[in-house]
Amino acid sequence: MTQAIAVTEFACPRCGTMLALAAPNQSHTNCPACRWSGQVYLFSHLPLDVKTAESALPEDAACAHHPSKKATAICAGTGDYICSLCTIELNGQPYSAEYLNHGGKETLGKAFTRTLPRPDSQIRLYLVAAIIIPYVNFVLWIFAFLWIPHAFILYRRALRMRREDKLFSRVMSSMSVVVLPILLVLIAIGWIVVVILLAVRWSGRI
Protein backbone atom coordinates (compact mmCIF):
# COMPACT_ATOMS: atom_id res chain seq x y z
CA MET A 1 0.00 0.00 0.00
CA THR A 2 1.37 3.43 -0.92
CA GLN A 3 2.05 5.61 2.10
CA ALA A 4 1.14 9.30 1.87
CA ILE A 5 3.89 11.76 2.80
CA ALA A 6 2.81 14.46 5.23
CA VAL A 7 4.30 17.89 4.49
CA THR A 8 5.25 19.77 7.65
CA GLU A 9 7.06 22.83 6.37
CA PHE A 10 7.10 25.20 3.42
CA ALA A 11 9.41 27.84 1.92
CA CYS A 12 8.47 31.48 2.52
CA PRO A 13 7.46 32.90 -0.90
CA ARG A 14 9.39 36.11 -0.26
CA CYS A 15 12.67 35.09 1.43
CA GLY A 16 12.75 31.32 1.01
CA THR A 17 13.14 30.58 4.73
CA MET A 18 11.70 27.20 5.70
CA LEU A 19 8.67 27.74 7.96
CA ALA A 20 6.26 25.47 9.81
CA LEU A 21 2.65 26.10 10.75
CA ALA A 22 2.18 27.18 14.39
CA ALA A 23 -0.77 24.80 14.74
CA PRO A 24 -2.07 22.14 12.31
CA ASN A 25 -5.43 23.85 11.84
CA GLN A 26 -4.10 27.39 11.67
CA SER A 27 -3.68 28.49 8.07
CA HIS A 28 -2.71 32.14 8.56
CA THR A 29 1.08 32.43 8.85
CA ASN A 30 3.70 35.15 9.12
CA CYS A 31 7.38 34.90 8.24
CA PRO A 32 9.45 36.23 11.17
CA ALA A 33 12.39 36.99 8.85
CA CYS A 34 10.72 39.09 6.12
CA ARG A 35 7.25 39.76 7.62
CA TRP A 36 5.47 38.06 4.72
CA SER A 37 1.97 36.93 5.66
CA GLY A 38 -0.52 34.66 3.95
CA GLN A 39 -2.61 31.53 4.14
CA VAL A 40 -0.85 28.16 4.05
CA TYR A 41 -2.43 24.72 3.68
CA LEU A 42 -0.20 21.67 3.93
CA PHE A 43 -1.24 18.23 2.69
CA SER A 44 -0.17 14.61 2.71
CA HIS A 45 0.65 14.01 -0.93
CA LEU A 46 1.08 10.62 -2.53
CA PRO A 47 4.70 9.80 -3.45
CA LEU A 48 5.95 9.87 -7.05
CA ASP A 49 6.29 6.34 -8.40
CA VAL A 50 9.95 6.30 -9.51
CA LYS A 51 11.28 3.12 -11.03
CA THR A 52 14.94 2.19 -10.54
CA ALA A 53 16.87 0.63 -13.38
CA GLU A 54 18.72 -2.62 -12.84
CA SER A 55 22.42 -2.80 -13.74
CA ALA A 56 23.12 -4.81 -16.88
CA LEU A 57 25.06 -8.08 -16.58
CA PRO A 58 27.47 -8.98 -19.41
CA GLU A 59 24.90 -11.23 -21.17
CA ASP A 60 21.99 -8.72 -20.76
CA ALA A 61 20.81 -6.36 -23.46
CA ALA A 62 21.92 -2.87 -22.39
CA CYS A 63 20.00 0.39 -22.74
CA ALA A 64 21.03 2.44 -25.78
CA HIS A 65 21.17 5.61 -23.65
CA HIS A 66 22.43 4.15 -20.35
CA PRO A 67 24.90 1.40 -21.36
CA SER A 68 25.33 0.21 -17.77
CA LYS A 69 21.58 -0.37 -17.27
CA LYS A 70 19.60 -3.45 -18.25
CA ALA A 71 17.17 -2.95 -21.15
CA THR A 72 13.58 -3.70 -20.26
CA ALA A 73 11.75 -2.56 -23.38
CA ILE A 74 12.15 -1.66 -27.04
CA CYS A 75 11.32 1.90 -28.05
CA ALA A 76 8.31 1.86 -30.38
CA GLY A 77 9.69 4.93 -32.16
CA THR A 78 13.36 4.06 -32.78
CA GLY A 79 13.55 0.35 -32.06
CA ASP A 80 16.36 0.90 -29.51
CA TYR A 81 16.73 -1.15 -26.36
CA ILE A 82 15.73 1.09 -23.46
CA CYS A 83 15.89 0.77 -19.68
CA SER A 84 13.13 1.60 -17.22
CA LEU A 85 14.66 5.08 -16.67
CA CYS A 86 14.10 5.97 -20.33
CA THR A 87 10.72 4.30 -20.82
CA ILE A 88 7.65 6.46 -21.18
CA GLU A 89 4.42 4.68 -21.92
CA LEU A 90 2.04 6.35 -24.31
CA ASN A 91 -1.12 4.73 -25.65
CA GLY A 92 0.14 1.40 -24.29
CA GLN A 93 3.44 1.59 -26.25
CA PRO A 94 6.90 2.15 -24.71
CA TYR A 95 8.84 5.13 -26.09
CA SER A 96 12.29 6.38 -25.08
CA ALA A 97 12.58 9.85 -23.57
CA GLU A 98 15.32 10.53 -26.14
CA TYR A 99 12.97 9.75 -29.04
CA LEU A 100 10.24 11.97 -27.62
CA ASN A 101 12.73 14.80 -27.18
CA HIS A 102 13.90 14.57 -30.80
CA GLY A 103 11.01 14.69 -33.23
CA GLY A 104 8.90 11.99 -31.61
CA LYS A 105 6.81 14.67 -30.05
CA GLU A 106 5.55 15.74 -33.48
CA THR A 107 4.75 12.16 -34.45
CA LEU A 108 2.90 11.53 -31.21
CA GLY A 109 1.66 15.10 -31.04
CA LYS A 110 -1.81 14.24 -29.84
CA ALA A 111 -0.53 12.47 -26.72
CA PHE A 112 1.13 15.72 -25.69
CA THR A 113 -1.60 18.14 -26.58
CA ARG A 114 -2.31 20.33 -23.64
CA THR A 115 -4.67 22.65 -25.43
CA LEU A 116 -8.42 22.89 -25.54
CA PRO A 117 -9.92 23.89 -28.91
CA ARG A 118 -12.38 26.77 -28.54
CA PRO A 119 -14.82 26.89 -31.46
CA ASP A 120 -16.98 29.29 -29.43
CA SER A 121 -14.07 31.76 -29.20
CA GLN A 122 -13.67 31.57 -32.98
CA ILE A 123 -17.33 32.44 -33.44
CA ARG A 124 -16.92 35.32 -30.99
CA LEU A 125 -13.91 36.49 -32.98
CA TYR A 126 -15.97 36.47 -36.19
CA LEU A 127 -18.75 38.44 -34.49
CA VAL A 128 -16.40 41.01 -32.95
CA ALA A 129 -14.66 41.52 -36.30
CA ALA A 130 -17.98 41.74 -38.18
CA ILE A 131 -19.67 44.11 -35.77
CA ILE A 132 -16.99 46.24 -34.14
CA ILE A 133 -13.66 46.46 -36.00
CA PRO A 134 -13.79 49.19 -38.67
CA TYR A 135 -12.92 48.29 -42.29
CA VAL A 136 -12.62 44.60 -41.33
CA ASN A 137 -16.36 44.53 -40.71
CA PHE A 138 -17.00 45.92 -44.22
CA VAL A 139 -14.98 43.09 -45.78
CA LEU A 140 -16.61 40.51 -43.51
CA TRP A 141 -20.10 41.70 -44.47
CA ILE A 142 -19.27 41.21 -48.14
CA PHE A 143 -18.01 37.69 -47.50
CA ALA A 144 -20.68 36.79 -44.94
CA PHE A 145 -21.89 33.95 -47.19
CA LEU A 146 -18.56 32.26 -46.44
CA TRP A 147 -18.00 32.83 -42.73
CA ILE A 148 -21.56 32.57 -41.42
CA PRO A 149 -21.92 28.89 -42.51
CA HIS A 150 -18.48 28.25 -41.04
CA ALA A 151 -19.57 29.88 -37.80
CA PHE A 152 -22.63 27.60 -37.67
CA ILE A 153 -20.39 24.57 -38.22
CA LEU A 154 -18.19 25.80 -35.35
CA TYR A 155 -21.26 26.27 -33.19
CA ARG A 156 -22.35 22.68 -33.85
CA ARG A 157 -18.87 21.51 -32.94
CA ALA A 158 -18.97 23.56 -29.74
CA LEU A 159 -22.29 22.02 -28.75
CA ARG A 160 -20.92 18.53 -29.36
CA MET A 161 -17.80 19.32 -27.30
CA ARG A 162 -20.01 20.71 -24.57
CA ARG A 163 -21.84 17.38 -24.38
CA GLU A 164 -18.70 15.23 -24.50
CA ASP A 165 -16.02 17.22 -22.69
CA LYS A 166 -16.58 17.96 -19.03
CA LEU A 167 -13.99 20.73 -19.00
CA PHE A 168 -15.39 22.42 -22.10
CA SER A 169 -18.90 22.31 -20.67
CA ARG A 170 -17.60 24.35 -17.73
CA VAL A 171 -15.82 26.84 -19.97
CA MET A 172 -18.55 27.55 -22.53
CA SER A 173 -21.30 29.30 -20.63
CA SER A 174 -25.03 28.77 -21.14
CA MET A 175 -25.18 32.44 -22.17
CA SER A 176 -22.89 31.72 -25.14
CA VAL A 177 -25.06 28.76 -26.13
CA VAL A 178 -28.06 31.11 -26.43
CA VAL A 179 -26.52 34.40 -27.58
CA LEU A 180 -24.09 33.20 -30.27
CA PRO A 181 -26.67 31.58 -32.60
CA ILE A 182 -29.08 34.52 -32.14
CA LEU A 183 -26.39 36.98 -33.26
CA LEU A 184 -25.38 34.74 -36.16
CA VAL A 185 -29.00 34.40 -37.31
CA LEU A 186 -29.53 38.17 -37.03
CA ILE A 187 -26.42 38.87 -39.11
CA ALA A 188 -27.49 36.25 -41.67
CA ILE A 189 -30.97 37.81 -41.94
CA GLY A 190 -29.44 41.29 -42.21
CA TRP A 191 -27.13 40.12 -44.95
CA ILE A 192 -29.97 38.45 -46.90
CA VAL A 193 -32.10 41.60 -46.63
CA VAL A 194 -29.24 43.80 -47.86
CA VAL A 195 -28.56 41.44 -50.79
CA ILE A 196 -32.27 41.38 -51.76
CA LEU A 197 -32.52 45.19 -51.56
CA LEU A 198 -29.41 45.60 -53.70
CA ALA A 199 -30.70 43.05 -56.20
CA VAL A 200 -34.09 44.83 -56.44
CA ARG A 201 -32.39 48.19 -56.90
CA TRP A 202 -30.03 46.79 -59.47
CA SER A 203 -32.83 45.07 -61.45
CA GLY A 204 -34.85 48.31 -61.31
CA ARG A 205 -32.01 50.16 -63.02
CA ILE A 206 -31.83 47.53 -65.77
Added chain:
Amino acid sequence: MSVDLRSNSLFSRSSLVLLDDSLVKLEHGQTEDRVRKFMFEAIEAIITWRTIPWLNLIIVTTFLIGPALILILVVRGIIAEWIGGSLFVVAIPVLAWYLYCRQTTIRIVRFGKADDIKGIFRPGKVRGLMERMIAGIQAVQNKPVE
Protein backbone atom coordinates in the same frame (compact mmCIF):
# COMPACT_ATOMS: atom_id res chain seq x y z
CA MET B 1 -21.79 25.57 -13.94
CA SER B 2 -19.15 27.90 -15.25
CA VAL B 3 -15.50 28.48 -14.39
CA ASP B 4 -14.57 29.01 -10.73
CA LEU B 5 -12.22 31.98 -11.10
CA ARG B 6 -11.56 34.27 -14.00
CA SER B 7 -8.67 36.70 -14.37
CA ASN B 8 -8.45 39.35 -17.06
CA SER B 9 -5.15 41.15 -17.01
CA LEU B 10 -3.74 43.49 -19.63
CA PHE B 11 -1.77 40.82 -21.44
CA SER B 12 -3.55 37.57 -20.70
CA ARG B 13 -6.86 36.04 -19.78
CA SER B 14 -7.07 32.91 -17.72
CA SER B 15 -9.63 30.83 -15.84
CA LEU B 16 -9.52 28.26 -13.08
CA VAL B 17 -11.82 25.26 -13.13
CA LEU B 18 -12.14 22.88 -10.22
CA LEU B 19 -12.79 19.27 -11.24
CA ASP B 20 -13.29 16.21 -9.01
CA ASP B 21 -9.62 15.22 -8.96
CA SER B 22 -7.75 18.26 -10.23
CA LEU B 23 -7.54 21.99 -10.63
CA VAL B 24 -7.33 23.13 -14.24
CA LYS B 25 -5.84 26.42 -15.32
CA LEU B 26 -6.87 27.61 -18.77
CA GLU B 27 -4.82 30.30 -20.46
CA HIS B 28 -7.20 31.64 -23.08
CA GLY B 29 -6.10 32.17 -26.65
CA GLN B 30 -8.02 33.29 -29.74
CA THR B 31 -8.89 29.82 -31.00
CA GLU B 32 -7.70 27.47 -28.26
CA ASP B 33 -6.81 27.47 -24.58
CA ARG B 34 -3.60 26.20 -23.02
CA VAL B 35 -4.48 23.68 -20.35
CA ARG B 36 -2.46 23.13 -17.17
CA LYS B 37 -3.71 20.45 -14.84
CA PHE B 38 -2.82 20.20 -11.16
CA MET B 39 -3.70 16.72 -9.92
CA PHE B 40 -4.88 16.77 -6.30
CA GLU B 41 -2.96 13.63 -5.33
CA ALA B 42 0.40 15.32 -5.96
CA ILE B 43 -0.25 18.66 -4.24
CA GLU B 44 2.02 19.19 -1.24
CA ALA B 45 1.02 22.69 -0.22
CA ILE B 46 -1.11 25.63 -1.25
CA ILE B 47 0.01 29.08 -0.24
CA THR B 48 -2.07 32.19 -0.94
CA TRP B 49 -1.31 35.80 -0.28
CA ARG B 50 -2.46 39.18 -1.48
CA THR B 51 -0.37 42.16 -2.56
CA ILE B 52 -1.21 45.64 -3.78
CA PRO B 53 -1.38 45.62 -7.62
CA TRP B 54 1.00 48.55 -8.16
CA LEU B 55 1.14 48.19 -11.94
CA ASN B 56 -2.65 48.39 -12.27
CA LEU B 57 -2.81 51.37 -9.92
CA ILE B 58 -0.11 53.19 -11.89
CA ILE B 59 -1.91 52.51 -15.17
CA VAL B 60 -5.26 53.75 -13.85
CA THR B 61 -3.61 56.83 -12.36
CA THR B 62 -1.71 57.58 -15.57
CA PHE B 63 -4.56 57.10 -18.01
CA LEU B 64 -7.59 58.19 -16.02
CA ILE B 65 -6.77 60.31 -12.97
CA GLY B 66 -3.82 62.17 -14.62
CA PRO B 67 -5.84 63.40 -17.64
CA ALA B 68 -8.78 64.16 -15.35
CA LEU B 69 -6.62 66.38 -13.11
CA ILE B 70 -5.07 68.11 -16.13
CA LEU B 71 -8.51 68.81 -17.59
CA ILE B 72 -9.94 70.13 -14.32
CA LEU B 73 -6.96 72.08 -12.97
CA VAL B 74 -5.11 73.20 -16.10
CA VAL B 75 -7.47 73.30 -19.10
CA ARG B 76 -10.62 74.38 -17.20
CA GLY B 77 -13.87 75.36 -18.89
CA ILE B 78 -17.23 73.61 -18.66
CA ILE B 79 -16.53 70.89 -21.26
CA ALA B 80 -13.06 70.08 -19.84
CA GLU B 81 -14.48 69.87 -16.33
CA TRP B 82 -17.27 67.58 -17.50
CA ILE B 83 -14.84 65.26 -19.26
CA GLY B 84 -12.43 65.39 -16.31
CA GLY B 85 -15.26 64.67 -13.88
CA SER B 86 -16.42 61.72 -16.01
CA LEU B 87 -12.89 60.32 -16.01
CA PHE B 88 -12.81 60.67 -12.22
CA VAL B 89 -16.16 58.91 -11.92
CA VAL B 90 -14.74 56.00 -13.92
CA ALA B 91 -11.33 55.97 -12.18
CA ILE B 92 -12.44 55.99 -8.54
CA PRO B 93 -14.48 52.73 -8.63
CA VAL B 94 -11.70 51.04 -10.61
CA LEU B 95 -9.09 52.12 -8.05
CA ALA B 96 -11.37 51.09 -5.18
CA TRP B 97 -11.92 47.72 -6.83
CA TYR B 98 -8.16 47.11 -7.18
CA LEU B 99 -7.53 48.16 -3.58
CA TYR B 100 -10.38 45.98 -2.31
CA CYS B 101 -9.46 42.85 -4.28
CA ARG B 102 -5.69 43.33 -4.44
CA GLN B 103 -3.59 40.90 -6.44
CA THR B 104 -4.01 37.35 -5.21
CA THR B 105 -1.30 34.76 -5.75
CA ILE B 106 -2.20 31.11 -5.35
CA ARG B 107 0.98 29.04 -5.13
CA ILE B 108 0.62 25.32 -5.71
CA VAL B 109 3.60 23.20 -4.64
CA ARG B 110 3.99 19.82 -6.33
CA PHE B 111 7.10 17.64 -5.99
CA GLY B 112 8.95 20.61 -4.50
CA LYS B 113 8.17 22.83 -7.50
CA ALA B 114 5.96 25.88 -7.17
CA ASP B 115 3.43 27.08 -9.76
CA ASP B 116 1.91 30.50 -9.24
CA ILE B 117 -1.54 31.58 -10.35
CA LYS B 118 -1.89 35.35 -10.15
CA GLY B 119 -4.85 37.56 -10.71
CA ILE B 120 -7.19 40.17 -9.35
CA PHE B 121 -9.98 38.08 -7.92
CA ARG B 122 -12.84 38.91 -5.58
CA PRO B 123 -11.78 37.74 -2.08
CA GLY B 124 -15.06 35.88 -1.54
CA LYS B 125 -14.61 33.93 -4.77
CA VAL B 126 -11.05 32.98 -3.81
CA ARG B 127 -12.25 31.85 -0.37
CA GLY B 128 -14.99 29.72 -1.93
CA LEU B 129 -12.56 28.15 -4.40
CA MET B 130 -10.02 27.44 -1.65
CA GLU B 131 -12.64 25.77 0.57
CA ARG B 132 -13.81 23.51 -2.24
CA MET B 133 -10.27 22.79 -3.43
CA ILE B 134 -9.00 21.89 0.06
CA ALA B 135 -11.97 19.58 0.60
CA GLY B 136 -11.27 17.97 -2.80
CA ILE B 137 -7.55 17.52 -2.09
CA GLN B 138 -8.20 15.99 1.32
CA ALA B 139 -10.80 13.64 -0.14
CA VAL B 140 -8.35 12.44 -2.82
CA GLN B 141 -5.31 12.17 -0.55
CA ASN B 142 -7.14 10.42 2.30
CA LYS B 143 -8.54 7.80 -0.04
CA PRO B 144 -6.71 4.47 0.58
CA VAL B 145 -4.44 3.59 -2.35
CA GLU B 146 -3.37 0.03 -3.21
